[in-house]
Amino acid sequence: MKRALLVGAIAAALVVCAIGAQVQTSPLFDPANLRAVGAFVRGLFPPDLSPAFLPVVARATLRTLGVAVAGTVLSMALGLPLGILGTASLWRRGPLLEGERHSLGRAALAAASLVARGLSRFLRAVPELVWALFFVVGFGLGPLPGTLALAVSYAGVLGRVYADLFEAVPPGPIVALHASGATRLQAFAAGIWPQAAGSVAAYSLYSFECCVRSAAVLGFVGAGGIGAEINLSMRLFEYGQVTTLLAALVLLVLGADAFSRALRGRFQRNAVHGSGLLRDALELRSARRGLGLVWLALLLFAFQQAGFVGIAAAGLWPHLGRFAAQLFPPDLSPAFLATLVTPLWQTVAISVVGTAIGIALGSVLALPATSTLLVADPDRRRGLPARALRVAIHGAARASLAVLRSIPELVWVLLCILAVGLGPFAGALALGLHTAGVLGKLYAETLEEVPPAPVEELRAIGAGALQRLLWGMWPQARETLASYTLLRWETNLRVSTVVGLVGGGGLGLALYNDVQLAFYDRAATLVLLIYLLVAATDALADRLRRRPTARGIALAPESALALIAESGSAAAP
Amino acid sequence: MRLLLFAALALAACNKPAPEETLRASMIPTTDPGKATREMQPLVDYLSRHTRAKVEMTVPTNYAAVVEALVNDQVDIAHLGGFTYVQASKRAGVRPLVQRERDRNFHSLFVTQQGSNIRSLADLKGHSFAFGDVNSTSGHLMPEYYMRGSKVDPEVISKALYTGGHDATLLAVANGKVDAGAMDEAVFERMTSSGKIDPAKVRVFYTTPPFLDYIWVARKGLDSRLAQSVSDAFLALDPADPAQKQILDALAASKYVVADDADYDKLRQAAAQAGLLR
């Protein structure tokens, strides 16, 4: 009975959200729209590989990479102090503080620590595209604003991740150090850092992968790189160029992932023996000085690509000050706030409908993509044609998921606009397509990793593949599946605030228009609103996870961290 | 130590001083006639020759960024829409230079589907409507101004979509995603003549009275000799010279004339009325 009520409530909420996101099935089957999509798809081929265009692609790719590298390095530099200051076990509670006198200084440090946590939360709650939109106006044209947007946004992510890592180290050595008279910073340097450094390096590399994906779409709001070129080519109807640019984007993302995975593996191996970073730094200094110089040169090149040459330009900083001053005070007049109700509601609806589409499409694709259900099932007919067909279906499902996932939401928005027109439905559909790719992969992996013994017993009883899925795999996987889905919804809510920047409806459109008209006090209000919305969602999701009935939904700290890092971007884990 | 030295050298290499004079130009892609304008190379070369400066062209997709870049002295000359010019002159005190002859006599077109029953602005009541970018003159400001002037139902304006560009507006109308839209006449001509849009699918049902639109401007502090040489270069473009004809064609221009700030008062008034200028 209770379950029927819950199902009814969820269905009703979905319908209400579908109305909010202006979901219509008719545009999907409208011949005019189908022709537009058909023309687009035909236009994608052949890709533009002309000598005039390839240098454009190369420059844009290099620039995107430079922005990502510089953004990551800066976000680490900003995130580390935020993380140290935000570490509760250093400043706020735990064995280090027990037995210490209450003093004004200690209270001030505890307050500063809370401020650092709050600042991290604010920096990461505001999507990097929103930061970029502001910085484009504040810092002017070129890649610099994109770099700074990544730096700020990921500083928020890393600040939190670092603090969590520092809090997670075993307290023994720190307490011992403190007891022997070390200050807290000394306790950090000698007690916490050596234990956490390997993980810090691994997560920083992970955030680099996310930064590459983010950097590619920052161009949509004028921050240069691949995103800007895709946007321009779409506007010029040069779909063949879009193909080339998307291919470059996918290659860049895959390359960054491979690079980071390789290095991460090394750090994690070293982390077992202590400090990976320190060891690597030592190696760098001695045996591989030459290689170190190469790295440094590459880093400098990245910063140059990322627009740092101009950061010292006269007039930039005063201008930034003038610009920032215009954000205050935010416009909180009732008349303006009243205009935000609809976009706010649309944003929430887009995230819910987008996630629902992602769950549905992702599940459908996840089943054939799960190897234990299809290709690795020994009960299937074993003739060569049947086997080849199964392998083909499995491969096609995996490939579809990869494509859905590797094209960023904002690019999907541009494509969905062709199919269903401007507005929130295009945003929801775009979100749904990307989410399907992410969730479908996670679902398939989760199902594959379910403990096999109970499922094998069902097989022995005579259960078919889908019955084993329903009765053996689903019950074992459902809590993990639910927690992944919940996390993805949190991510989607953040993304749904920006799909409007390229025509997908919601708060993003209002923000874009206000920035375009230089109504910065209104834009500031919108950023506050986005922050409050994202913070409220995080709080709600945390509560859902903590519900006693949702046993097992809480993730291991390790994976929670990975997903925090992931949620900062349109990335797929 | 060696690392530091290396770093300093590398930084120095990145910070090479620019040659004598650089003219940083910026153009929004709204008037883009197509592929060639990703770089606008012929125009860049022509301006370089005439002004004896190294011309760096950027093609941002964002009007606000160009205005702020002018405020911020990051751009020396820029091609702006009429409304963007009004914004920029208020915020950054930019100087008007030149404009195409046709910019002095520009129109917005109101388009709908061939088979629709919309025949006049008054018929828009109850229909969906699309503007282009929010700070486009011919895609938003002036159409809205004339809509208000002829007492179109305010609901149509308040519920209108912003497509972000003239091309998107025309596509949306042609594919029936909105009932009607307003757009730049030059883009309409280009898209229908190039076959990007089937001319048989759309119908123009209203053309606005003429107004002023696009303009080349110089930032407030730009050396007046350099600004003058830019103006002179544009004014000297001669359709009789094949090479220069190519540039004029790329800019969809027949001839350039000197621009005057006072001509834009009507736009200022329209923008203030619509609450788009504060």
Next chain:
Amino acid sequence: MSFELREVALVYPSRAGAVRALDGVTLAIAGGERVALLGPSGAGKSSLLKLFNATARPTAGAIRFEGRRLAALAGSDLRAVRRRIGTVFQQPSLVPSLTALQNALCGHLGSWSLARSLRALLAAAPSDTRVALAALKTVGLLDKAAARADELSGGQQQRVAIARVLVQDPEVVLTDEPFASLDPGLTAQLADLLLHVAQGRTLIAALHDVELALAHFPRIVGLRGGRVAFDAKAAEVSPQMLRELYAHEARGAVG
């Protein structure tokens, strides 16, 4: 109902090279028989049971069920055969997040359609539930019907597994050393239960407990090193045969 094995071999690939779990096993079991499989660890008892319930295919030779080669079956034919064969494993692996009742209901899966199994996951039909509750009552776990499987003790889980077999109502019951992990008191209790459940069915049991085997199983098959060491009536099994069966002499086979 009958099983017929002819020169059956089962080879597992492993990192250290192929492992011969069964080698040249020839055996026939008729309907209604009660057969105990004895032998040291790694003799091949579990492997043999996997062949009987068609979850493994022989590497060489053939196993026939009612004259049909099991290895040739796939899809719904395979399901139809498995439905008639119930297995109680050494370490029962119930689905941990399902209730005892739901785990017992799983016994129906072989005969349910996909639609019915989907519906039953939300709410099983009263007739199906009655059968499962009756089975839980037989094994003495009616009061734990609503408990999650991972909240039950090892013995209780083993009894749910037996209830599942009752629900399945197969013609053949296979058990793989079902008491190995239980204390002696429980073993006697469960052995009685299992023998009770197997009444009127063919029972093939891999057992550690030689006395239990000799007391309740008319036919004993001794396995050693993947081969049949002896196949005899219980009364004919001599202490000498058993000593040889369990003598320390590893031959690199696994079970």
